[in-house]
Amino acid sequence: xxxxxxxxxxxxxxxxxxxxxxxxxxxxxxxxxxxxxxxxxxxxxxxxxxxxxxxxxxxxxxxxxxxxxxxxxxxxxxxxxxxxxxxxxxxxxxxxxxxxxxxxxxxxxxxxxxxxxxxxxxxxxxxxxxxxxxxxxxxxxxxxxxxxxxxxxxxxxxxxxxxxxxxxxxxxxxxxxxxxxxxxxxxxxxxxxxxxxxxxxxxxxxxxxxxxxxxxxxxxxxxxxxxxxxxxxxxxxxxxxxxxxxxxxxxxxxxxxxxxxxxxxxxxxxxxxxxxxxxxxxxxxxxxxxxxxxxxxxxxxxxxxxxxxxxxxxxxxxxxxxxxxxxxxxxxxxxxxxxxxxxxxxxxxxxxxxxxx
Ligand SMILES: *Cc1c(COP(=O)(O)O)cnc(C)c1O
Numbered sequence: 262x263x264x265x266x267x268x269x270x271x272x273x274x275x276x277x278x279x280x281x282x283x284x285x286x287x288x289x290x291x292x293x294x295x296x297x298x299x300x301x302x303x304x305x306x307x308x309x310x311x312x313x314x315x316x317x318x319x320x321x322x323x324x325x326x327x328x329x330x331x332x333x334x335x336x337x338x339x340x341x342x343x344x345x346x347x348x349x350x351x352x353x354x355x356x357x358x359x360x361x362x363x364x365x366x367x368x369x370x371x372x373x374x375x376x377x378x379x380x381x382x383x384x385x386x387x388x389x390x391x392x393x394x395x396x397x398x399x400x401x402x403x404x405x406x407x408x409x410x411x412x413x414x415x416x417x418x419x420x421x422x423x424x425x426x427x428x429x430x431x432x433x434x435x436x437x438x439x440x441x442x443x444x445x446x447x448x449x450x451x452x453x454x455x456x457x458x459x460x461x462x463x464x465x466x467x468x469x470x471x472x473x474x475x476x477x478x479x480x481x482x483x484x485x486x487x488x489x490x491x492x493x494x495x496x497x498x499x500x501x502x503x504x505x506x507x508x509x510x511x512x513x514x515x516x517x518x519x520x521x522x523x524x525x526x527x528x529x530x531x532x533x534x535x536x537x538x539x540x541x542x543x544x545x546x547x548x549x550x551x552x553x554x555x556x557x558x559x560x561x562x563x564x565x566x567x568x569x570x571x572x573x574x575x576x577x578x579x580x581x582x583x584x585x586x587x588x589x590x591x592x593x594x595x596x597x598x599x600x601x602x603x604x605x606x607x608x609x610x611x612x613x614x615x616x617x618x
Contacts, residue, residue, distance in 0.1 A: 264606060266565040268599040269442040270505055272497040280493035289489060292470075296492035303499055304453060308420075308428040312462035314454040315492070316469055316485040319417045319439025322452035323350035325485055326435040327385070329456070329465040330411045332356060335384035338410075340370040341573040341586040343389040347415045348572050351387060359383070360573045362583040366528040368392065368541075368593075371585075372400035379404070385411040390419040390429055392567075392595075393445075393538040395530055398424070398432045413437070420446050420453075421506050421536030429533075430455050440495065445509070445538045446502055448495035451487055508600035509537035512607055516540055516596060519611035523618050537598070541567065544592045544618075553617045554594070562610055567595040 280296060289295065297315055305313035316322050327337070327350065337351045341360045351358045361378050364371045370388045386405060388396045396414065405412045412433035420438050422429040430436040430453070438444075440451030456462035467474065472482025517526075525543035529535060544550040550566075557564055571590040573580045596610060 262561075264562045264597050264602070264610075266563060266567075266595050266597050267443050268601070269447060270498060270501065270600060272494075272501060276497035276500075277493060280496055281490070284489045284493060291486055291488045293486065294489040294492070296489045296496060297487055300448070300492040300495045300499070303496070307499075307502070308430055308455070310428060310431050310455045312456040312459060314456070314462070314465060314469060315448075315487050315495075316452045316454060317487050317491075318450050319415075319437060319441060319444075319452035320346040320350055321483070321485045322437035322439070322454045323347065323387075323413070323415060324353055325465055325469055325483070326413045326437055326454060327351070327354045327356065327387075328481075328483075329461050329468055330385065330413070330434060332384045332411060336380060336382040337385045337387050338370075338375055338378050338383060339387045340389050340391070341571045341583045342368050342568055342589065343391055343415065343572060344417065344568060345572065345575070346417070347387065347389055348575070348578070352578075356384075357382075358572075358578070358580065360580055360583050360586075362585045363589070364397075365585050365589070367394040367530070368527065368589060369394055369396040370401075372397035372404070375401065375404050376407075379408050379410070383408065383410060385413060387413045387415060388433075389415040389417070390422065392527075392541055393418040393420075393422045393429070393536045394527065395419075395422065395424040395429055395533050396432075402433075411435075417441075417444065418538045419536070420444070421502065421538070423534035424530070425532045433457070434461070445505060445536060446495075446498060448487070448491045448498070451491050451495065505600050506536055509598055511604075512598050512602050513537045513540055515604060515607045516611065519608065520614065523615055539567065540596045540598045541593055542596060543589065544594070547591045549618065550592050550594055553614050556613050556617045557610065560609065560613060562597065562613070564594045564596050566590075567593070569593075
């Protein structure tokens with residue numbers, strides 16, 4: 262059987278069926294139904310956050326975050342090392358992304374380089390807790406306070422990571438996350454938004470459902486409401502979160518043991534309890550990466566180039582140089598990592614990799 266970089270977690274089918282039967286009995290399919298409410302409460306409690314919104318996906322979550330904070334057409338300082346959705350949400354709001362290069366240690370935006378990118382048009386910083394590693398939240402908040410900027414964290418990978426004793430998703434004016442099928446915790450498609458201020462959260466609540474309440478129309482809105490069937494998958498998966506994290510840790514620890522000295526690995530903050538969402542490795546150069554990929558493919562194993570290219574190199578963007586990000590993007594890859602990946606398979610992957618290095 263082919264091995265891919267990730268595999269969606271599937272709960273026991275009876276767990277899902279249980280909720281689907283209730284949905285069929287009630288006949289309520291969407292519009293903040295009972296499953297959506299129950300899952301929202303559970304997630305909010307699990308994360309230890311207030312003002313949590315469950316929405317259709319992690320991309321719309323970012324768009325709503327920008328919109329709810331009135332960021333519209335201005336400059337947004339961001340990172341070139343992420344999935345394309347970070348940038349597309351900024352562009353979709355007709356804002357201008359301004360790239361700041363990344364930390365070589367953990368690939369998050371280099372907070373020490375943010376200040377020199379601030380201009381009178383800067384309205385916000387959108388940083389990414391890439392792979393579930395923590396951005397320098399203290400330093401970013403300090404700069405935001407000094408220049409009156411909003412802080413949005415794309416926490417698509419951050420679910421389950423704990424930083425300085427609280428969820429990594431509890432930082433900034435708004436944090437978002439993704440519950441897409443490939444993510445650590447999923448609801449097939451889905452996303453979450455955590456808002457610091459109650460009044461912004463109330464506004465976002467309206468904006469995510471067309472901006473109206475009954476016949477009273479308050480503001481411009483969009484449809485980001487999630488369905489009961491998606492929430493049911495979330496409820497079925499909810500009880501397996503800790504198991505998913507500990508199984509991922511098992512695989513990661515095994516990679517660590519077998520690959521130490523062969524590939525370069527990120528250095529994580531001391532006060533981060535990591536969620537083991539990804540297992541990125543850095544090769545010496547791109548040709549070594551391509552050689553390893555080819556050898557793995559022969560064994561029906563598919564790693565992924567997360568992330569490539571550096572987003573400042575997108576053809577519809579071409580936006581300056583980010584030397585560290587471009588260098589890392591040319592030689593970083595994520596190895597297969599998911600709960601039921603066997604020790605034997607991990608050893609096989611490591612063996613192939615070591616032979617090519
Ligand atoms: C997956 C992802 C998103 C988008 O989430 P969707 O739920 O797929 O829309 C945004 N940012 C990052 C960094 C991601 O990995």
